[in-house]
Amino acid sequence: MNLMIFGAGFSGLAIARTLAGECGFAAGTTRSEARFGELRSAGLSPFTYEGGQPSPQLHKALSKTTHLVMSIAPDAGGDPLLDAFAGGLGEIMPKLEWIGYLSTVGVYGDHGGEWVDETTPCRPVSKRSVARLAAEEGWARLADQVHVPLAIIRLSGIYGPGRNALRTLEQGKARRMIKPGQVFNRIHVEDIGGATALLARQCLGGIYNVTDNVPAPPQDVVECAAKLMGVAPPPETDFETADISPMARSFYSENKRVSNARIRAAGYEFLHPDYEAGLGALWRDAAWAG
Structure with a gap:
């Protein structure tokens, strides 16, 4: 497994630590070089990325990436990588085998306290959740174009x-x-790492609520x-x-x-x-x- 994590923050670093011993190559991006030491301590080769086209150095790392985790939240202009990769993923990541997109259970919107699962229609309320749902759809299109499984990982309130x-x-x-x-x-950050690692190892696609x-x-x-x-x-x-x-x-x-039955059925046992x-x-x- 050659791993690339776009947006190696709180959740991204937990994923990196979980998979550290299983990767031939592991890298992650951050906006600031001041965080390079933190990424290295989690086993990641650090790169800066602030949007737009990847640098030549980052592009080289992407060329050998087999497993991609996207953990950058959309901003007012949408998901920055959807624009950067609009021409398709195949040329940039010819070895790609799996994509994981970290999203939010906020895409379901309000259901008056009733249970929801991955089959529940999404009706997001906040602008940030509307943007997340649009990003999910954008990544689904990119993954379909290269016939690579995409796991959409919907997270609840993160703590750790x-x-x-x-x-x-x-x-x-x-x-x-x-x-x-x-x-x-809620979801403990260690369980974000563990559940994402399970999906990555098995190259499982689909939508999964990763929540307690x-x-x-x-x-x-x-x-x-x-x-x-x-x-x-x-x-x-x-x-x-x-x-x-x-x-x-x-x-x-x-x-x-929010039900987590699907990720448990896939074999994940919550820590x-x-x-x-x-x-x-x-x-x-x-x-x-x-």
Whole structure:
């Protein structure tokens, strides 16, 4: 396996660490050379990429890539790589065998707290989720042109070392926001790495929800973190009157329970099947602070 990760951030590095010992070649991109050391520590040869056509050096690495992971979020202009690769993937990556595109469960939109799975029609609400769905469709077209399997990996709220309720509680930023009936799914970053690695190893295509087993109210997660730390949880705040950013409020406009049955049927066993297991492991291993 020769791996290329476009956008080697929090999730991309977890994928790299999971597959590090299985790659003949592994590389990743970042916008800043300041992060090169971080990429190297995860086993990746680092390249800068800020959009547009890849540099000659990056182009050379792409020519031997067999497994491509795309983890760059679309911006106001859309997915930057869809424009860069508009002429087709075959000439740029002649050895390509599999593509993984990291998307979001936000593409499903609001379902009033009901269960959704990969067959549920998408009706995204936010502009960012609309852009994600358009990017999924664009990558599907590129993959079809070269007859390469594409795994669309829809992620729920990501947490892990340095990015979790324990950390926000310690920083004094945690809020116990109450909106009756509201639930969210979550996913530990290690399970993003593990599930993506399984799909890459088997060159599996299709849509997969990579999310935990237990959708839960957000205040329950804060209470769990407080119990682990042995501190009192913050006071309850009514969502309707809370002073929060428009982006934070927009997350609460979507309410659904997301099934992960398909990725489990593909053979993936979650390391952290719910938020209690995930937060417990972060606290036990002293990894919560990052």
